[in-house]
Amino acid sequence: MSYLITQGRYTGLIAKSNNTAGNLVLGLLPGPGLVITLGAASVDIIHQVPIGRSFYITKLLWYSAVASTLLFETLSNAAVAVPMFPLQNAIAGIPGGLGEDDLANVEFMLNSVAAPNGWDGNLYVTSSVAGVVISCEVAEKL
Amino acid sequence: MSEVGNIYDNGPISLIARIKDTISVYTAKKWAHYQVAYAEPWPRSSPLRIDMVALAGATIIAANGVIAKRLVPILQASDGEMIHFRFEPLDDVEGVVYEQAGTGKFNSRNTHARVNMATCLRDPYLATTTIFAMGYQRDINLEVQNPNPVPLFQARFQFFGFRYVLDEISPDLSSVVNQQGQPDKKKQDDIIRQLAAGDKATVAQFIGPTTWLPAEGR
Numbered sequence: 001m002s003y004l005i006t007q008g009r010y011t012g013l014i015a016k017s018n019n020t021a022g023n024l025v026l027g028l029l030p031g032p033g034l035v036i037t038l039g040a041a042s043v044d045i046i047h048q049v050p051i052g053r054s055f056y057i058t059k060l061l062w063y064s065a066v067a068s069t070l071l072f073e074t075l076s077n078a079a080v081a082v083p084m085f086p087l088q089n090a091i092a093g094i095p096g097g098l099g100e101d102d103l104a105n106v107e108f109m110l111n112s113v114a115a116p117n118g119w120d121g122n123l124y125v126t127s128s129v130a131g132v133v134i135s136c137e138v139a140e141k142l
Numbered sequence: 143m144s145e146v147g148n149i150y151d152n153g154p155i156s157l158i159a160r161i162k163d164t165i166s167v168y169t170a171k172k173w174a175h176y177q178v179a180y181a182e183p184w185p186r187s188s189p190l191r192i193d194m195v196a197l198a199g200a201t202i203i204a205a206n207g208v209i210a211k212r213l214v215p216i217l218q219a220s221d222g223e224m225i226h227f228r229f230e231p232l233d234d235v236e237g238v239v240y241e242q243a244g245t246g247k248f249n250s251r252n253t254h255a256r257v258n259m260a261t262c263l264r265d266p267y268l269a270t271t272t273i274f275a276m277g278y279q280r281d282i283n284l285e286v287q288n289p290n291p292v293p294l295f296q297a298r299f300q301f302f303g304f305r306y307v308l309d310e311i312s313p314d315l316s317s318v319v320n321q322q323g324q325p326d327k328k329k330q331d332d333i334i335r336q337l338a339a340g341d342k343a344t345v346a347q348f349i350g351p352t353t354w355l356p357a358e359g360r
Contacts, residue, residue: 012263012264013263014234014259014260014263019290019291019292020292048292049291050234050289050290050291051206051291052289053289142258142263
């Protein structure tokens with residue numbers, strides 16, 4: 001488990017897995033479970049930040065049967081996806097992932113400043129092909 | 143660990159009075175004075191765990207939703223009993239306590255504090271969740287808030303602490319007599335009123351050393 005979480009007693013972080021899986025563009029209702037991406041036109045939600053909290057990603061796992069790219073993003077208040085990490089490759093048939101040592105320590109939090117400057121602080125992904133399965137682990141700061 | 147602690151000690155929970163010690167409890171709008179007849183621990187265990195979603199007869203607590211305050215049966219005491227406990231949620235929900243259904247606990251003029259999953263991160267012994275509940279019909283009610291933007295299927299709370307059996311103390315007022323040596327009813331009534339009001343000097347004289355504690359929202 002993440003050192004962020006094992007030291008949570010000092011940092012005030014609790015572990016969570018991705019809490020939502022859905023698609024903003026298609027208007028699918030978010031629900032718990034693995035995220036299955038819907039393709040290049042879709043901004044798929046992975047984790048929604050609860051009110052009054054923020055979070056760090058501590059692990060990302062993915063699997064795709066065909067080669068794909070992945071962009072992990074948050075959403076500006078003008079509903080534009082803003083990448084938070086460099087583009088990642090999902091290699092066909094081989095599980096991939098990033099741990100917290102590999103990830104830049106981005107703190108996802110709401111910025112309620114009006115568009116275009118604010119953002120919602122949720123974690124989203126856009127994949128180049130549909131059907132990439134994604135799981136994530138986050139540490140939420142309370 | 144201290145054998146007998148102050149009532150909100152920030153260490154591990156411990157007895158606030160020994161057997162045969164005296165406690166003065168604010169309950170039913172007055173101070174009542176008791177001797178501890180018996181005390182036993184209430185270890186943290188599955189019978190002291192409750193899922194508020196199930197208790198409410200629901201299947202979920204809605205996204206950012208509430209389970210309205212309700213009686214927690216495992217925290218009900220009999221007459222002559224007092225429970226002393228701390229608690230925490232095991233799921234990512236927040237507990238809002240009412241001691242008597244209409245009286246908020248942990249509140250101030252403008253706010254009502256909650257206990258959440260992070261409470262134990264900075265207060266590892268959960269001292270800030272300490273509650274005393276006394277006797278029949280003076281029960282804890284618990285409201286649950288879901289801060290998450292997704293529904294949750296369980297909202298479990300774990301309780302632990304101590305249970306005390308109490309004997310009410312009848313002060314010996316036989317020495318309160320008038321100049322003719324007869325019982326001075328007026329003065330005796332006045333002393334009984336002073337004891338109920340929690341007058342420190344009167345309690346010291348007629349009850350003796352005591353531990354003061356609140357058992358309801360005040």
